[in-house]
Amino acid sequence: xxxxxxxxxxxxxxxxxxxxxxxxxxxxxxxxxxxxxxxxxxxxxxxxxxxxxxxxxxxxxxxxxxxxxxxxxxxxxxxxxxxxxxxxxxx
Numbered sequence: 901x902x903x904x905x906x907x908x909x910x911x912x913x914x915x916x917x918x919x920x921x922x923x924x925x926x927x928x929x930x931x932x933x934x935x936x937x938x939x940x941x942x943x944x945x946x947x948x949x950x951x952x953x954x955x956x957x958x959x960x961x962x963x964x965x966x967x968x969x970x971x972x973x974x975x976x977x978x979x980x981x982x983x984x985x986x987x988x989x990x991x
Contacts, residue, residue: 910964917957924950
């Protein structure tokens with residue numbers, strides 16, 4: 901997998917992680933109202949399974965980030981700007 905491909909997958913995984921966290925906090929249970937005052941809460945998803953999936957995605961993102969940084973540490977870029985000229989004060 902190339903670094904670019906991994907970065908794309910990371911982006912998708914981060915979006916999925918956000919969705920799952922919202923699911924965990926907002927939709928992990930559903931309230932039904934019977935009449936005016938009586939309500940019943942029914943779980944829609946097993947919160948433990950949602951947490952497990954969140955942890956899997958977080959672990960993937962951590963390992964992917966490590967791999968990208970490891971790759972960046974050994975990859976040389978052929979680019980030689982004149983830093984002194986670039987950072988010189990305006991005259």
